[in-house]
Amino acid sequence: MKYLTAQETAEKWNLSIRTVQQLCTAGRIPGAQKFGKSWAIPADAEKPRNPRVVRKQGTQPPAAGALDHTNLMPLMNTPFQPGRCLAAVQAMAEGAQRDIALAEYHYFSGRPEEAAKEAEPYLTSPDMGARLSACLLYAYANLSLKRIQRAKSALNALNMSLSAAETQPPQFQAAAAFVAFAGTVLLHLPLPEEMPESESFLPLLPPGLRAFALYVQAHYLYLKQEYAHSAGIVEATLSMGASSYPIPAIYLHLIAVMDYMSMKQTKRAEAHLLSAWEVARPDDLIEGFGEHHGLLAAMLEAVIKRKWPEDFKRIIDITYRFSAGWRSVHNPLTGHDVADDLTTTEFSIAMLAVRDWTTQEIADLLNISVNTVKTHISEAMRKLNVETRKDLKQYMLL
Numbered sequence: 161m162k163y164l165t166a167q168e169t170a171e172k173w174n175l176s177i178r179t180v181q182q183l184c185t186a187g188r189i190p191g192a193q194k195f196g197k198s199w200a201i202p203a204d205a206e207k208p209r210n211p212r213v214v215r216k217q218g219t220q221p222p223a224a225g226a227l228d229h230t231n232l233m234p235l236m237n238t239p240f241q242p243g244r245c246l247a248a249v250q251a252m253a254e255g256a257q258r259d260i261a262l263a264e265y266h267y268f269s270g271r272p273e274e275a276a277k278e279a280e281p282y283l284t285s286p287d288m289g290a291r292l293s294a295c296l297l298y299a300y301a302n303l304s305l306k307r308i309q310r311a312k313s314a315l316n317a318l319n320m321s322l323s324a325a326e327t328q329p330p331q332f333q334a335a336a337a338f339v340a341f342a343g344t345v346l347l348h349l350p351l352p353e354e355m356p357e358s359e360s361f362l363p364l365l366p367p368g369l370r371a372f373a374l375y376v377q378a379h380y381l382y383l384k385q386e387y388a389h390s391a392g393i394v395e396a397t398l399s400m401g402a403s404s405y406p407i408p409a410i411y412l413h414l415i416a417v418m419d420y421m422s423m424k425q426t427k428r429a430e431a432h433l434l435s436a437w438e439v440a441r442p443d444d445l446i447e448g449f450g451e452h453h454g455l456l457a458a459m460l461e462a463v464i465k466r467k468w469p470e471d472f473k474r475i476i477d478i479t480y481r482f483s484a485g486w487r488s489v490h491n492p493l494t495g496h497d498v499a500d501d502l503t504t505t506e507f508s509i510a511m512l513a514v515r516d517w518t519t520q521e522i523a524d525l526l527n528i529s530v531n532t533v534k535t536h537i538s539e540a541m542r543k544l545n546v547e548t549r550k551d552l553k554q555y556m557l558l
Contacts (some may be wrong), residue, residue, distance in 0.1 A: 163193075163200040173207040183208055190283035190298075190317065193309040206284055229366050231256045231289035232335055233296070235264035237368030239404040243442035256282060256290040263297050268407060269444045270478050272301035276310075283314070288332065292321060292339045299343060303485030304478070312489060318343045334364035338373055345380045346451075347486060371402035375411045382418055382455075391419035410436045410445060414452045421457040422515065426525060433459050437468075446471065450478025454556075457515070458508035462525050476504050506540040507556075513537050514553040 166184070170177045184192040184199045191202040229237075234257050240248035249265050252258040259278055267275035275297055282294035299314035318340045325336035338361060344350065358377050362370055374397045381390035394416045403409050413436035420429035433456070440446055453460060453475065465472040502510065512522050519537075523530045541547065544555050 162203040164203050166199045166201065169201045169205075175207075184313075188317070188320070190313060191280070191310060192313060193307070229289055229331070229335070229369075231260055231287055231293065232338075232366075233260070233264060233293050233369060233372075235261040235268075236372055236407045237366050237405070239368070240406060242406060242439050245406070245443035245445065256285065256287055260290055260293045260297075263294070263301075264407070265443075267297055267301055268447045270447045270450065270474065272304040272481075276301035276305060276307075283317070288321075289335065292318070292335055295321070296339045296343055303489065304482045306481075306485050306488070308485060308488045311485065315343050315347075315489075330361075331364055334361035337361040338365060338369060341373065342376050345376050345383070347489060348383060349489070367401065368405040368408055371397055371405050371408035372411065374402070375408055375415055378412070378415045378419075382415060382422070385422075387419040387422045391416055391423075394419070406439050406443070407445065410440050410448050413439070414448055414456065417459055418452065418455045418457070421459060424517070424521075426459075429459055430463055433463055437464065441468075441471070446475055447478060447482075449475045451482050453479040453504060454483070454507050454511055456508075457511050458522070458526060461505060461508055462527070466527075479504055501543050502540050506536050506543075509533060509536045510540045510552050511556050513549045514556050 164172065166177050166180045169175075170180045173180070180189075180201070181199060183189050184194070184201065188208045189201055189205050191205060193200045234252060235245070235249060238248050238252075238261070245265060249258060249261045252261050260282065263275045263278035266272075266278065279294040279297040279301065282290040283298060285291045285294065295314045295317045299311045299318070302308070302311040302314065318336075321336045322340040325333045328336075337358075341358065358373065362373055362377075365373055374393055378390040378393045378397075381387075381393065394412050398409065398412055402412055413432040416432035417429045417436070420426070420432065436449070440449070449456075449460065449464070460472065460475060464475065509522055509526075512525070517525075519530050519533050522533045526533070537549070541549075541552060544552065546552055546555075
């Protein structure tokens with residue numbers, strides 16, 4: 161892809177350099193990347209429209225284009241039998257619906273390069289369902305690809321869509337809230353200031369997206385350490401039909417693992433992990449397992465590593481790839497310096513240690529010796545230059 165400087169772009173669009181730089185900073189130019197104090201802007205990027213001029217002309221601003229739920233994360237909103245995911249995509253209508261669904265399939269099966277490539281053409285689509293979907297997928301895929309500025313730009317676009325939705329019909333507000341909610345909570349970032357209560361937009365979403373939104377809500381409660389409440393939402397959502405939608409179902413089960421591990425209910429946690437695995441494995445939908453690795457508190461090591469070692473290796477590859485990009489966004493924005501120099505095993509054991517699991521309990525879970533557990537904890541503390549388990553907490557995902 162060819163790129164222009166801010167000065168070249170300013171001349172092309174008849175704008176000031178400062179205005180172009182402000183548009184880049186605000187995330188209004190998809191694909192713009194910052195290098196030091198300079199910006200590289202895709203040569204084929206379109207000049208953002210001025211929303212005040214659009215309103216003056218009596219039309220809607222660009223973020224308020226036609227919303228079609230058909231193209232809002234269509235694969236997430238599709239019920240299909242495990243093993244039939246790609247067939248479900250291929251059965252969709254040609255155009256935005258199938259293209260976005262294919263990007264979803266590639267993202268959730270751990271192929272971010274393909275997902276980003278397929279989502280990119282829809283970042284400026286007038287179809288808001290397609291645009292919101294593309295921004296969400298593009299943001300997450302680029303985290304795994306370590307294209308941090310592109311990811312940030314897409315996340316900024318989601319938040320801007322939420323702001324623009326305030327004067328739009330309820331269905332649009334619900335869609336914008338859904339993607340903004342997913343784009344912040346799942347990255348453990350502060351919620352946008354204008355974020356509406358989830359109860360106000362959940363009923364306006366179609367069933368599959370509603371199920372995923374409830375997963376996000378459960379994740380939010382998990383972060384607030386309301387584990388029982390979070391688990392209750394998961395169990396209720398699954399029992400009311402969410403299991404028919406494989407992608408939301410996988411993520412709901414993973415949240416349940418996190419909740420039950422936090423409550424030391426390992427049997428329930430294992431049952432949910434195996435349920436998620438049963439749904440995901442036939443279509444290779446393993447991205448979520450890698451993204452949630454640290455939060456699953458060693459349950460992947462305890463279950464998946466033993467029975468499916470090759471799949472476990474691929475999950476760990478996803479973990480390293482995604483977490484590196486995630487920390488580049490999360491740590492500077494939150495001031496929470498999550499550890500980046502531990503092995504996945506060291507991180508998993510450290511997570512349990514700071515949650516008051518005893519050395520014996522950790523050893524029993526992982527079927528390893530107490531001395532091995534002690535070695536991993538000591539190595540984690542050495543790498544992070546801390547002296548006690550309590551000191552480890554500041555570097556963990558809590």
